[in-house]
Amino acid sequence: MEHLKIVASARQLPELQVTNQELSNIMDTSDDWIFSRTGIHQRQIVTTENTSDIATAVAKQLLDKSGVTADSLDFIIVSTMSPDSLSPSTAAIVQGAIGASNAFAFDLSAACSGFVYGLSVASSLLSTRYKRGLVIGSEVLSKLVDWQDRTTAVLFGDGAAGVLVETTTENVGLLGEQLRTYGDKGDNLVAGRFANQNPFAGEISPVDPYFHQNGREVYSFATREVPAVLQTALKKAEIAADDVDYYLLHQANARIVTSIAKRFGQPVDKFPTNMAENGNTSAASIGLLFDELIESGKVHAGQTIAFVGFGGGLTVGAQIWKI
Ligand code: 4VN
DSSP, X not given: OOEEEEEEEEEEOOSOEEEHHHHHHHSSOOHHHXXXXXXXXXXXXXXXXXXXXXXXXXXXXXXXXXXXOGGGOOEEEEEOSSOSOSSSOHHHHHHHHHTOTTOEEEEEOOGGGHHHHHHHHHHHHHHTTOOEEEEEEEEOGGGTSOTTOTTTTTTBXXXXXXXXXXXXXXXXXXXXXXXXXXXXXXGGEEOOBOOOOOTTOOOOSOOBOSOEEOHHHHHHHHXXXXXXXXXXXXXXXXXXXXXXXXXXEOOSOHHHHHHHHHHHTSOGGGSOOOHHHHOBOGGGHHHHHHHHXXXXXXXXXXXXXXXXXEETTTEEEEEEEEO
């Protein structure tokens, strides 16, 4: 039987690092205020790149690391809530930039769950007629942030990360998953509401390009929903919570990760974090964390790893992988 293998991972962060201290020079905030509430010390912010640029850098690294050619790719999925444009999709721009002439490409919009939802779609594609593809989370959230709003501007960072996945006969793969969407709660995390300027349009409200969240609601959604969804994913995978080596959660907030670990009854050191350095990078965060841990050798082949995304939609998704 054919299985699914993560062949390579890669990440790309913009060069400019912006510390909490530096933010406190441009808005009324402080390192202590930000760090105590979120676990974030700094983030990377683009100066010239767009979402497709950092995604393309990840795609090129993935090809280099796995030693495959661009024309051998069957598909490219870019999960993002901050695309360059609605058309062309960010994935299509990446496909053109790397010359993946045999690949179809499309963006996936699932906010902070984008990486997990993207891997789910990839696994379905690979179980039918395709053999190899890229799943990349790429975000330039600094475009969506209201820089006058000190309650949200301090939370986010820009970045991209992804994996090359292909079919294999090795005994690895996606063992189980649970994806859920709660559209009735969607107003708790919004961004990118355009106006309709057509001559027949009445007023469409609310119109607002910027990111807004009801932090308290999203926080309690995450701490309640993630343990439940994770439990179901484990059950489907027929794996005990103790047998998972690491739980790689969306890096929204250090306190959320800690309370999920406690509620789930697993040691906090199985829940590594990197929001201190990267801030919240939405669809890029799990891939960034995965690639850092692969690079350090902490995560390696043979382990059982959980990927857990949660956020805008509201969406949540958990996957159990043998890598
Ligand atoms: C998922 C989550 C969040 C999120 C929610 C709340 C929150 C991030 C609320 C309390 C506040 C500090 C910040 Cl759980 C965001 C996304 C979007 O990627 C996804 N921070 N906080 C405080 O004052 O303590």
